[in-house]
Amino acid sequence: MLKDFVKIDVPDDKELKTKLKEERDHLAALQMKLKDAALPVMVIFEGWNAAGKGVIIGKVIRNIDPRFFKVATMDREPSEEEKRYPFLYRFIKEIPEAGKFRFFDTCWMEEVVDEVLAGKLDEDAYKKRVHSINIIERQLCDNGYLVIKFFFHISKKEQKKRLEVLQSDKDTKWRVDEEDLLQNKNYESCLNIFERYLEDTNESRTPWYIIDASDKKMAELQVLQFLNQGIDVALANQKMNVPILQNTFPMDKPQKLSEISLEDKSISEDEYDEELRRLQKELRELGNKVYRKKIPVIIAYEGWDAAGKGGNIKRITEALDPRDYVVEPIASPEPHEKARHYLWRFWTRLPKTGHITIFDRTWYGRVMVERLEGFCSENDWQRAYNEINEFEKELVDWGAVIIKFWVQIDKDTQLERFTDRQNTPEKQWKITDEDWRNRDKWDLYETAIDEMISKTSTKFAPWYVLESVDKKYARIKALKIVIEQLKRKL
Amino acid sequence: MLKDFVKIDVPDDKELKTKLKEERDHLAALQMKLKDAALPVMVIFEGWNAAGKGVIIGKVIRNIDPRFFKVATMDREPSEEEKRYPFLYRFIKEIPEAGKFRFFDTCWMEEVVDEVLAGKLDEDAYKKRVHSINIIERQLCDNGYLVIKFFFHISKKEQKKRLEVLQSDKDTKWRVDEEDLLQNKNYESCLNIFERYLEDTNESRTPWYIIDASDKKMAELQVLQFLNQGIDVALANQKMNVPILQNTFPMDKPQKLSEISLEDKSISEDEYDEELRRLQKELRELGNKVYRKKIPVIIAYEGWDAAGKGGNIKRITEALDPRDYVVEPIASPEPHEKARHYLWRFWTRLPKTGHITIFDRTWYGRVMVERLEGFCSENDWQRAYNEINEFEKELVDWGAVIIKFWVQIDKDTQLERFTDRQNTPEKQWKITDEDWRNRDKWDLYETAIDEMISKTSTKFAPWYVLESVDKKYARIKALKIVIEQLKRKL
Numbered sequence: 001m002l003k004d005f006v007k008i009d010v011p012d013d014k015e016l017k018t019k020l021k022e023e024r025d026h027l028a029a030l031q032m033k034l035k036d037a038a039l040p041v042m043v044i045f046e047g048w049n050a051a052g053k054g055v056i057i058g059k060v061i062r063n064i065d066p067r068f069f070k071v072a073t074m075d076r077e078p079s080e081e082e083k084r085y086p087f088l089y090r091f092i093k094e095i096p097e098a099g100k101f102r103f104f105d106t107c108w109m110e111e112v113v114d115e116v117l118a119g120k121l122d123e124d125a126y127k128k129r130v131h132s133i134n135i136i137e138r139q140l141c142d143n144g145y146l147v148i149k150f151f152f153h154i155s156k157k158e159q160k161k162r163l164e165v166l167q168s169d170k171d172t173k174w175r176v177d178e179e180d181l182l183q184n185k186n187y188e189s190c191l192n193i194f195e196r197y198l199e200d201t202n203e204s205r206t207p208w209y210i211i212d213a214s215d216k217k218m219a220e221l222q223v224l225q226f227l228n229q230g231i232d233v234a235l236a237n238q239k240m241n242v243p244i245l246q247n248t249f250p251m252d253k254p255q256k257l258s259e260i261s262l263e264d265k266s267i268s269e270d271e272y273d274e275e276l277r278r279l280q281k282e283l284r285e286l287g288n289k290v291y292r293k294k295i296p297v298i299i300a301y302e303g304w305d306a307a308g309k310g311g312n313i314k315r316i317t318e319a320l321d322p323r324d325y326v327v328e329p330i331a332s333p334e335p336h337e338k339a340r341h342y343l344w345r346f347w348t349r350l351p352k353t354g355h356i357t358i359f360d361r362t363w364y365g366r367v368m369v370e371r372l373e374g375f376c377s378e379n380d381w382q383r384a385y386n387e388i389n390e391f392e393k394e395l396v397d398w399g400a401v402i403i404k405f406w407v408q409i410d411k412d413t414q415l416e417r418f419t420d421r422q423n424t425p426e427k428q429w430k431i432t433d434e435d436w437r438n439r440d441k442w443d444l445y446e447t448a449i450d451e452m453i454s455k456t457s458t459k460f461a462p463w464y465v466l467e468s469v470d471k472k473y474a475r476i477k478a479l480k481i482v483i484e485q486l487k488r489k490l
Numbered sequence: 491m492l493k494d495f496v497k498i499d500v501p502d503d504k505e506l507k508t509k510l511k512e513e514r515d516h517l518a519a520l521q522m523k524l525k526d527a528a529l530p531v532m533v534i535f536e537g538w539n540a541a542g543k544g545v546i547i548g549k550v551i552r553n554i555d556p557r558f559f560k561v562a563t564m565d566r567e568p569s570e571e572e573k574r575y576p577f578l579y580r581f582i583k584e585i586p587e588a589g590k591f592r593f594f595d596t597c598w599m600e601e602v603v604d605e606v607l608a609g610k611l612d613e614d615a616y617k618k619r620v621h622s623i624n625i626i627e628r629q630l631c632d633n634g635y636l637v638i639k640f641f642f643h644i645s646k647k648e649q650k651k652r653l654e655v656l657q658s659d660k661d662t663k664w665r666v667d668e669e670d671l672l673q674n675k676n677y678e679s680c681l682n683i684f685e686r687y688l689e690d691t692n693e694s695r696t697p698w699y700i701i702d703a704s705d706k707k708m709a710e711l712q713v714l715q716f717l718n719q720g721i722d723v724a725l726a727n728q729k730m731n732v733p734i735l736q737n738t739f740p741m742d743k744p745q746k747l748s749e750i751s752l753e754d755k756s757i758s759e760d761e762y763d764e765e766l767r768r769l770q771k772e773l774r775e776l777g778n779k780v781y782r783k784k785i786p787v788i789i790a791y792e793g794w795d796a797a798g799k800g801g802n803i804k805r806i807t808e809a810l811d812p813r814d815y816v817v818e819p820i821a822s823p824e825p826h827e828k829a830r831h832y833l834w835r836f837w838t839r840l841p842k843t844g845h846i847t848i849f850d851r852t853w854y855g856r857v858m859v860e861r862l863e864g865f866c867s868e869n870d871w872q873r874a875y876n877e878i879n880e881f882e883k884e885l886v887d888w889g890a891v892i893i894k895f896w897v898q899i900d901k902d903t904q905l906e907r908f909t910d911r912q913n914t915p916e917k918q919w920k921i922t923d924e925d926w927r928n929r930d931k932w933d934l935y936e937t938a939i940d941e942m943i944s945k946t947s948t949k950f951a952p953w954y955v956l957e958s959v960d961k962k963y964a965r966i967k968a969l970k971i972v973i974e975q976l977k978r979k980l
Contacts, residue, residue: 006740138694204628204695209736226736233731233869241726244719246699250496379723 001198001210002153002191008212008222016217023224027063030231031101035068037235038098040145040340043227044107047152048190049180050162051213056152057103059220060227069101070094075110084294084352086398087111087129088136092347095140097339108133109197116193117186128397130200135390137206142242142383143341146234147206148227151198152213156187241379247386249393252457255465256450262410266470279479280319286486287320287356294353295489296400299482300362303407304445305435306417308471312407313358315475316482325356330365342366342376342384343391350395362404363388367452372444385455392461401489402461403482406453407468411442491688491700492643492681498702498712506707513714517553520721521591525558527725528588530635530830533717534597537642538680539670540652541703546642547593549710550717559591560584565600574784574842576888577601577619578626582837585630587829598623599691603683607676618887620690625880627696632732632873633831636724637696638717641688642703646677731869737876739883742947745955746940752900756960769969770809776976777810777846784843785979786890789972790852793897794935795925796907798961802897803848805965806972815846820855832856832866832874833881840885852894853878857942862934875945882951891979892951893972896943897958901932 010016034041043060045053061069072094082090088108096102112129115121121129140147154162163180166172183190202208209226213219267275290297299316301309317325328349337345343363351357366388371381392402409417418439421431438445453463464481468474500506524531533550535543551559562584572580578598586592602619605611611619630637644652653670656662673680692698699716703709757765780787789806791799807815818839827835833853841847856878861871882892899907908929911921928935943953954971958964 001738004738004740009743142694204632204693204735205733207733207735210738229734229872233733236731236869240730241723243695243697243723245694245697246716248491248494248700250494253499379726382719 001202001208002151002195005153005210005212007214008218010215010218016221020217020221020224023221023228024063026228027060027224030228030235031064031068033235034101034231035099037238038339039231039234039238040096040098041101041231041234042096042104042140042145042147043101044104044109044147044149045152046106046109046150047211047213048154048159049183050159050166050176051152051154052216052219053105053150053152055216056211056213056220056223057105060223061101061103064101068099069103070096071103071105072107073105075106078111081352084296084354085350086394088132088394089347089350092136092344095145095340095344097336098144099339108136109201113190113193113197117190130197132394132397133201134203135394137201137203139343139387139390140341141205142387143380144238145341146230148230149201149206149208150211150223150226151194151208152211152219154213156184158214159184159187239377241377242383244379244382245386247389247455249389250459252459252462254453254457254463257408257446257453257465258450260408260465260467262408262413262467262469265467265473267473267476269472272472272476275476276315276479279476279483280315282483283316283319283479283486284321286483286490287324289490290356290486291321291324291354293490295486296351296353296395296398297356297486298351298395298400298402299356299358300364300402300404301358301360301407302362302364302368302405303466303468304409304414305438306414306421306430307407307409308468308474309360309407311471312405312466312468312475312478313360315479316358319479320356324354325358326351327358327360330359330361342370343387346391351400353399363391364452364456367456368445368448369438371448372441385452388456389458389461392456392458396460401485403485404456404461404463405466405478405481406449406463407466407474409468411439413469414439491692491698492641492685495643495700495702497704498708500705500708506711510707510711510714513711513718514553516718517550517714517721520718520725521554521558523725524591524721525589527728528829529721529724529728530586530588531591531721531724532586532594532630532635532637533591534594534599534637534639535642536596536599536640537701537703538644538649539673540649540656540666541642541644542706542709543595543640543642545706546701546703546709546713547595550713551591551593554591558589559593560586561593561595562597563595565596568601571842574786574844575840576884578622578884579837579840582626582834585635585830585834587826588634589829598626599687603680603687606683607680620687622884622887623691624693625884627691627693629833629877629880630831631695632877633870634728635831636720638720639691639696639698640701640713640716641684641698642701642709644703646674648704649674649677729867731867732873734869734872735876737879737945739879740949741944742949742952744943744947744953747898747936747943747955748940750898750955750957752898752903752957752959755957755963757963757966759962762962762966765966766805766969769966769973770805772973773806773809773969773976774811776973776980777814779980780846780976781811781814781844783980785976786841786843786885786888787846787976788841788885788890788892789846789848790854790892790894791848791850791897792852792854792858792895793956793958794899794904795928796904796911796920797897797899798958798964799850799897801961802895802956802958802965802968803850805969806848809969810846814844815848816841817848817850820849820851832860833877836881841890843889853881854942854946857946858935858938861938862931875942878946879948879951882946882948886950891975893975894946894951894953895956895968895971896939896953897956897964899958901929903959904929 045057047053057071061071074091078090091108094102116126137147163176163184166176198208211219211222301313303309313327317327333345346363349357366376366384367381370376395402418431418435421427457463466474466477535547537543547561551561564581568580581598584592606616627637653666653674656666688698701709701712791803793799803817807817823835836853839847856866856874857871860866885892908921908925911917947953956964956967
């Protein structure tokens with residue numbers, strides 16, 4: 001792509017000015033349409049050092065009201081803190097909300113090509129990175145994001161000239177660092193790496209636009225043209241459906257809920273006390289090891305209302321050092337969460353390495369409550385199984401332990417517990433009208449849950465069912481599974 | 491993809507029956523919706539030999555009225571005739587019309603992997619093939635086609651068993667050939683080649699669906715499920731806009747029409763006669779060489795009404811052997827042409843090797859009359875520049891010579907000629923009301939033509955302007971250019 005790229009003709013000053021004005025006005029007009037259509041726009045600027053990315057971002061944003069955009073400056077090494085998350089994490093944190101722009105001053109490309117250049121990524125690791133990036137770009141696009149990708153291109157000679165100009169002035173000298181000079185020196189090998197990356201990530205819905213950046217005004221014009229055109233196309237495509245990809249991950253073969261026996265899944269008081277003590281002690285030690293070995297752990301709880309999730313989680317956390325874990329209770333998304341990719345609020349709640357996050361309800365809301373209440377379209381939730389598997393695969397590949405619990409009770413048990421809550425003043429806060437409404441939809445939920453479990457029980461992140469008519473039984477089982485899975489990883 | 495693929499669970503007979511009936515009925519119901527929505531559906535079956543592709547196609551079509559589908563049996567070597575066209579040609583010929591199904595019993599994948607296996611494609615040639623396939627699949631998808639791709643997967647053992655069963659019966663013995671046995675023997679190396687191809691062509695809008703074909707009923711069910719789901723999604727996406735890809739082909743820098751001087755572009759009668767004779771003689775000889783060297787030649791004429799295209803073409807054809815060339819006058823598309831990708835009627839009119847096709851008007855109608863008369867959407871014609879460049883690149887890579895002429899006159903000259911036609915009884919058939927209407931839109935056309943020429947003057951297929959106020963001058967210039975370009979290639 002870069003190698004065949006031909007320099008753009010620069011029109012005469014007058015024509016350039018007219019065209020620039022046209023595009024600037026067009027962008028200014030688009031920002032309100034964007035807002036009305038709730039379209040999130042992610043604009044990624046990559047390219048050669050000293051190609052003028054920052055300058056052009058500065059010019060583009062002048063046409064947009066400050067309420068409608070932010071600039072994410074990612075052109076830096078990840079911090080020590082950020083290194084304790086999946087490599088995509090620091091970028092995903094920054095994705096825009098619906099109706100707004102986010103301009104990325106470099107993004108995941110820069111990190112990957114830098115690592116390749118530094119010899120930190122071998123062929124396989126590079127391919128994995130590219131695979132992850134293609135997945136996240138596709139997911140963003142499928143979930144209604146406009147992702148526009150610019151590569152700022154200048155020649156070796158032009159880059160050298162610019163670096164020399166910067167260096168020759170004591171006020172700008174500081175802006176040229178070792179890496180810039182190295183890139184210019186090794187221009188050809190960088191070019192090969194860039195070229196390959198661009199080809200590997202040039203998808204029909206998230207294509208690359210190469211910007212001839214040898215002339216600043218022309219660079220601005222090209223960026224504005226591609227950006228405006230992209231927004232025009234995206235605005236015409238609201239509520240587009242997306243092909244449902246086949247799930248090609250290796251799967252377990254879980255039982256249906258109706259096939260799971262809840263009888264005889266109980267434990268005596270004495271045995272429970274003894275087991276609880278023993279298992280919590282073991283978990284405490286494993287928790288310490290996990291911390292020292294910097295393993296990230298994700299424990300996800302889903303289950304029927306009143307199935308006993310809270311008490312179950314408590315028996316896990318009791319065994320853990322409070323500094324090492326966090327429980328994330330998941331309710332309906334806040335407005336700023338709803339305005340982003342539905343996995344964003346989980347991405348941003350991930351544990352860092354050595355830590356444990358316990359989700360009390362999870363991203364599976366997409367294929368349960370959001371599906372049944374019509375909070376997303378059919379195409380959205382049908383697509384979500386694969387998107388969720390991809391999300392969990394990314395985390396497992398990062399090194400995380402993922403344990404997913406379905407806390408199971410029968411309908412009668414739920415009724416008993418609901419009634420008990422209703423009749424016990426100190427438990428009344430635990431029961432709401434919504435719980436009763438959900439209960440009315442038990443059968444619909446059961447169908448959805450069976451589908452969910454069958455489509456997301458991957459070999460790398462299977463579901464575990466906790467039979468919780470006897471809550472104590474369920475707690476002991478949960479502890480055992482967590483211990484087993486941590487041991488496996490350690 | 492194949493390597494991680496896990497066998498599908500077969501439900502019990504009753505459940506399978508119910509599900510099959512559901513999907514069959516759904517497909518039967520979809521065919522009318524398809525027709526109403528004018529959605530063309532291309533279903534590609536690829537996979538291991540003896541995996542049962544043919545059987546399943548047979549079962550799927552039972553649910554569809556014969557008026558709405560055809561089966562394209564491509565699982566054979568291209569004929570000697572077909573080998574004289576670009577490798578995509580025989581497949582593109584078969585693409586479905588709007589509102590209809592076309593089932594491909596193998597398609598371009600089979601041809602490519604067979605050639606790789608036979609050692610006929612080296613790494614570079616393989617990559618080129620894959621690139622061409624990705625382009626055509628994207629173009630089909632962008633132009634409203636639903637392209638569903640199935641790969642029928644069976645294990646080495648299962649394949650061996652099936653081949654043995656076929657061989658053991660004298661009625662089916664003939665169906666097993668050397669290639670089948672060889673594929674089974676070299677199962678692992680075939681697997682690697684298949685795997686790579688699937689990964690190289692697995693695009694988000696035209697993804698692969700792997701069918702576990704070890705059980706026939708399950709294979710049918712999977713195919714029906716993916717097919718129905720795909721149609722449902724596509725029906726929801728009518729008139730979707732598509733991101734306009736950047737044109738990254740190397741470009742010439744042509745003049746605007748208004749910058750082209752028409753003065754002094756004339757020739758004396760005597761000089762004309764002499765030159766014509768000399769050049770036609772030279773072209774005649776070159777025509778023979780082209781024929782013997784099996785070079786395909788495409789000469790494309792566009793120009794203002796009454797610019798003199800017809801007479802110009804005549805001076806070319808006079809020099810050629812009537813058996814070696816054909817002139818294709820291009821009018822509005824016929825219904826069966828309109829119902830397909832707009833380039834289809836040009837793909838199917840390509841010359842075979844050693845032959846010359848002269849197009850009197852061309853695929854550039856998309857960005858002239860179709861644009862200005864609103865026969866296609868803005869997104870359609872904006873996308874077309876790149877699609878056309880891709881099309882011409884494919885032909886040039888195949889080995890074709892492409893010469894594109896724009897026959898240029900000024901507005902006054904056109905008026906003179908129109909008036910002359912009007913007033914001369916034997917020329918009156920040449921002038922219609924439409925010509926006058928087009929003339930009223932001269933300025934709009936001029937803008938569109940300037941854009942067209944600037945966006946499609948690639949290095950490999952540039953436009954040549956023939957100044958045709960003096961028609962004789964234009965004819966001599968055309969002959970010279972054709973001669974020069976043929977010589978270059980020979």
